[in-house]
Amino acid sequence: MLTIHTADELRVSWDADPLKDGAVAVEGDRVAGTGPLDVLLERFPGARVRSWPGALGPALVHEGPLPEAPSPRERLHAVLKSGATAVLQQYADTPDLRAAASRNEVAVLPRATKPEITDTGRADLAVFDVDGACIATVCAGRLVHRRR
Structure with missing residues (x-):
């Protein structure tokens, strides 16, 4: 729609x-x-x-470490609540974080970009x-x- x-x-x-x-x-x-x-x-x-x-x-692009939370999904949700839909590859540094980013369509970027x-x-x-x-x-x- x-x-x-x-x-x-x-x-x-x-x-x-x-x-x-x-x-x-x-x-x-x-x-x-x-x-x-x-x-x-x-x-x-x-x-x-x-x-x-x-x-x-x-x-926005979240340019630092992801907020601490009990699970990768909650860490990414905290990023989304801040107005960001992308994180830097260096901070999505575990398979669980990368999988959660993929499931939630959060972009994982090699470097910061101007949105x-x-x-x-x-x-x-x-x-x-x-x-x-x-x-x-x-x-x-x-x-x-x-x-x-």
């Missing part, structure tokens, strides 16, 4: 200028389009809309409030974290 994620502002990269009332259309695990909400609603009639307060942008939202790119998104706390994380098109 096609979903449009919208927020007070959209940033296709975290250093890009914000687009007020911007949105990202997601189909499956891919970005189907970005732009003003009204344009995407016209382009994708009938899409489900998820509205978020704050800033919507690309999910950005691109048309047809993987739908990895995060929403942050004005204080920088993560409100929601979308990993490969799936909503995997939502702050209540």
Whole structure:
């Protein structure tokens, strides 16, 4: 199902200028389009809309050791709760962590990259409030974290 994620502002990269009332259309695990909400609603009639307060942008890359937790799944969930959908290979250093990352579609990268939202790119998104706390994380098109 096609979903449009919208927020007070959209940033296709975290250093890009914000687009007020911007949105990202997601189909499956891919970005189907970005732009003003009204344009995407016209382009994708009938899409489900998820509205978020704050800033919507690309999910982050977790660049340090994974948080301590009782299991690999919980360690990765802590990363997802922070707004990241990728970890560095050097920190996914056990077979259990790599398997958990694969099951949860968390990307394991050889080096840090600058995250950005691109048309047809993987739908990895995060929403942050004005204080920088993560409100929601979308990993490969799936909503995997939502702050209540």
